[in-house]
Amino acid sequence: xxxxxxxxxxxxxxxxxxxxxxxxVLAQFNADLQALSALGVTVVRHSLSHDAAxxxxxxxxxxxxxxxxxxxxxxxxxxxxxxxxxxxxxxxLMVKLGxxxxxxxxxxxxxxxxxxxxxxxx
Amino acid sequence: MSLPLxxxxxxxxxxxxxxxxxxxxxxxxxxxxxxxxxxxxVSTDPASNLxxxxxxxxxxxxxxxxxxxxxxxxxxxxxxxxxxxxxxxVGPFRGVLPDAAIRSMEEQFSGGCTVEIAAFDAxxxxxxxxxxxxxxxxxxxxxxxxxxxxxxxxxxxxxSQFLASNTSGNSCLGPLSGLxxxxxxxxxxxxxxxxxxxxxxxxxxxxEHAALRExxxxxxxxxxxxVTHLRLALNGVFAPEQATDAVAIAxxxxxxxxxxxxxxxxxxxxxxxxxxxxxxxVGLAALRAFLHPADVALAARSAAPLxxxxxxxxxxxxxxxxxxxxxxMTMxxxxxxxxTxxxxxxxxxAQRGHPVVLSTTDPxxxxxxxxxxxxxxxxxxxxxxAAEVQRYRDEVLAKAGAGxxxxxxxxxxxxxxxxxxxxxAIFHAFARTVDAAAxxxxxxxxxxxxxxILLMDSAEAYHREVMRTQxxxxxxxxxxxPRLRDAQFTRxxxxxxxxATPVHEAERLQADLRRAGxxxxxxxxxxxxxxxxxxxxVLAQRGDYERxxxxxxxxxxxxxxxxxxxxxxxxxxADALRxxxxxx
Numbered sequence: 001x002x003x004x005x006x007x008x009x010x011x012x013x014x015x016x017x018x019x020x021x022x023x024x025v026l027a028q029f030n031a032d033l034q035a036l037s038a039l040g041v042t043v044v045r046h047s048l049s050h051d052a053a054x055x056x057x058x059x060x061x062x063x064x065x066x067x068x069x070x071x072x073x074x075x076x077x078x079x080x081x082x083x084x085x086x087x088x089x090x091x092x093l094m095v096k097l098g099x100x101x102x103x104x105x106x107x108x109x110x111x112x113x114x115x116x117x118x119x120x121x122x
Numbered sequence: 123m124s125l126p127l128x129x130x131x132x133x134x135x136x137x138x139x140x141x142x143x144x145x146x147x148x149x150x151x152x153x154x155x156x157x158x159x160x161x162x163x164v165s166t167d168p169a170s171n172l173x174x175x176x177x178x179x180x181x182x183x184x185x186x187x188x189x190x191x192x193x194x195x196x197x198x199x200x201x202x203x204x205x206x207x208x209x210x211x212v213g214p215f216r217g218v219l220p221d222a223a224i225r226s227m228e229e230q231f232s233g234g235c236t237v238e239i240a241a242f243d244a245x246x247x248x249x250x251x252x253x254x255x256x257x258x259x260x261x262x263x264x265x266x267x268x269x270x271x272x273x274x275x276x277x278x279x280x281x282s283q284f285l286a287s288n289t290s291g292n293s294c295l296g297p298l299s300g301l302x303x304x305x306x307x308x309x310x311x312x313x314x315x316x317x318x319x320x321x322x323x324x325x326x327x328x329x330e331h332a333a334l335r336e337x338x339x340x341x342x343x344x345x346x347x348x349v350t351h352l353r354l355a356l357n358g359v360f361a362p363e364q365a366t367d368a369v370a371i372a373x374x375x376x377x378x379x380x381x382x383x384x385x386x387x388x389x390x391x392x393x394x395x396x397x398x399x400x401x402x403x404v405g406l407a408a409l410r411a412f413l414h415p416a417d418v419a420l421a422a423r424s425a426a427p428l429x430x431x432x433x434x435x436x437x438x439x440x441x442x443x444x445x446x447x448x449x450x451m452t453m454x455x456x457x458x459x460x461x462t463x464x465x466x467x468x469x470x471x472a473q474r475g476h477p478v479v480l481s482t483t484d485p486x487x488x489x490x491x492x493x494x495x496x497x498x499x500x501x502x503x504x505x506x507x508a509a510e511v512q513r514y515r516d517e518v519l520a521k522a523g524a525g526x527x528x529x530x531x532x533x534x535x536x537x538x539x540x541x542x543x544x545x546x547a548i549f550h551a552f553a554r555t556v557d558a559a560a561x562x563x564x565x566x567x568x569x570x571x572x573x574x575i576l577l578m579d580s581a582e583a584y585h586r587e588v589m590r591t592q593x594x595x596x597x598x599x600x601x602x603x604p605r606l607r608d609a610q611f612t613r614x615x616x617x618x619x620x621x622a623t624p625v626h627e628a629e630r631l632q633a634d635l636r637r638a639g640x641x642x643x644x645x646x647x648x649x650x651x652x653x654x655x656x657x658x659x660v661l662a663q664r665g666d667y668e669r670x671x672x673x674x675x676x677x678x679x680x681x682x683x684x685x686x687x688x689x690x691x692x693x694x695x696a697d698a699l700r701x702x703x704x705x706x
Contacts, residue, residue, distance in 0.1 A: 010226040027522040027534055035527075048223060049230035052215045055223070062219060069222045 434704015477562030
């Protein structure tokens with residue numbers, strides 16, 4: 001099973017309650033990671049304040065940070081950066097991790113929704 | 123006169139800065155050693171002058187005190203320990219990670235929490251009874267972990283998430299993550315504190331109403347954490363047989379009145395009383411004289427003139443008023459009189475015809491009480507920390523908790539129990555107050571620390587840049603951060619007492635604020651006996667003792683300063699508060 005590493009800025013608690021406001025995205029992300037972990041993914045969260053060594057040991061992560069601290073958070077699947085600068089959704093993470101997604105969760109496009117003329121959709 | 127009775131192996135002295143914890147701890151340790159016990163005295167006070175007091179150079183390991191058989195001492199500076207810890211965590215990454223990353227890491231390790239935890243780290247090792255402690259019958263600490271630290275360490279997440287060595291974790295405990303001690307050592311230390319046959323906690327207080335209310339709050343807080351083997355040490359009791367000077371008469375009466383009306387929780391504790399020590403207890407001869415009192419001749423009075431510093435708040439007030447509106451914050455440790463100074467400024471501004479909101483977080487609602495009667499134009503608001511925390515928790519759970527499953531919700535609730543949540547919740551309340559009164563003056567007696575402001579600021583920047591959203595941050599909070607840095611809008615008054623520890627604590631506060639880009643407007647040195655003009659031989663000597671601390675503030679700390687005399691009439695009520703304006 002894959003390993004997901006999350007490199008986060010130096011900040012408060014994993015749920016963000018100690019920040020200026022609780023970010024629902026962060027609370028949700030925290031819950032999503034728990035769910036992935038329950039599916040067997042090895043999830044490791046590295047906060048810059050507690051675990052700088054993990055950042056320093058990944059040249060690709062350091063390179064991103066040199067480009068700008070706003071590249072954090074960085075998600076990495078099995079040593080490859082998959083997202084920068086945002087907390088992906090559970091679904092996005094599952095796609096990146098190659099996990100099976102239930103049919104009803106898959107993004108659906110209904111015929112005609114794309115706005116193309118019939119027969120010209122491409 | 124008596125010293126607190128210590129019948130357990132470990133004892134801690136706790137109380138606000140300047141109440142005499144180190145003096146009492148030294149005297150107690152000396153008495154125990156004289157009784158033939160092997161005693162280790164441990165100081166973790168960063169302003170400690172224990173070397174001078176014991177006439178022995180001390181370090182982080184036990185050193186025998188010259189000329190006192192059985193007594194050894196050690197000195198741990200928690201600020202130095204915290205700085206060393208911070209450097210250990212950050213240093214290896216300088217030049218490896220970008221500068222911006224290094225700066226954000228440094229701030230995470232710069233808060234008061236890091237110092238508190240570093241101090242507890244030192245306690246824990248000694249409480250575990252290992253190493254050098256094994257040789258001693260008694261271990262006396264001149265400080266104690268605060269309720270805040272103990273609450274942090276009793277959070278289940280402290281153990282389950284943090285010390286269990288994973289890398290995610292609750293960052294309110296961030297400072298703890300790299301400490302060497304393990305879960306078992308901390309757990310044992312906490313357990314030790316609650317064992318009545320092992321540990322005594324001595325609450326040290328001055329015989330004054332406000333100080334005793336503070337001590338009662340500490341008692342209650344400790345009791346809730348299961349620490350119940352307590353003693354009350356009333357220090358600095360001024361009860362001369364003869365008092366002819368107005369200041370001496372007023373002080374004697376005030377002390378007697380406070381002692382007659384002890385808060386019920388304190389009245390039930392075994393207590394001890396020690397007298398007013400005009401020049402502190404420095405040197406073994408002074409300590410022995412304190413233990414075995416005889417008539418000691420008083421030193422000659424200093425003939426030096428008063429330091430050149432404006433007396434009273436009048437001069438500062440004129441400049442505050444000139445702006446026509448703005449925010450005035452009084453900052454300082456408990457017991458230095460920041461509520462009184464805030465009330466005095468608010469009353470004066472209201473009396474000069476300005477609309478003023480005076481806001482306090484003082485749990486005793488001290489401001490309302492201090493004002494006594496209504497003053498036209500002045501509104502008094504109380505921010506109730508417990509109510510604010512509840513409100514904040516409810517808001518967060520309603521907003522962020524709604525879509526979460528049970529276990530994620532439980533994690534969120536756990537984080538919300540952290541003591542840091544209180545600071546955040548109060549910050550929100552504080553932002554609303556400031557926002558609501560943009561037209562007039564707002565005077566606050568409790569302000570967020572520089573560290574809180576920096577954390578807020580970085581969280582705000584984080585939302586702005588990383589999330590590309592404004593998060594859920596209320597407009598009032600977003601507006602507040604730049605306003606606090608605007609010297610034309612916000613004026614910070616640092617309040618202190620002319621004594622070693624309070625001045626040191628105030629300097630720390632100022633450094634904290636400067637880190638956050640806030641330059642204090644002025645310092646206020648409160649309750650000066652030197653400025654009171656007393657002729658009482660004991661009190662005047664105390665006044666002389668204040669000189670080096672006043673000089674230190676004038677020469678090294680403050681850009682502007684006001685000196686307030688000890689008030690014969692207790693500064694309670696609008697009328698009496700005018701006494702603080704002096705001639706300035």
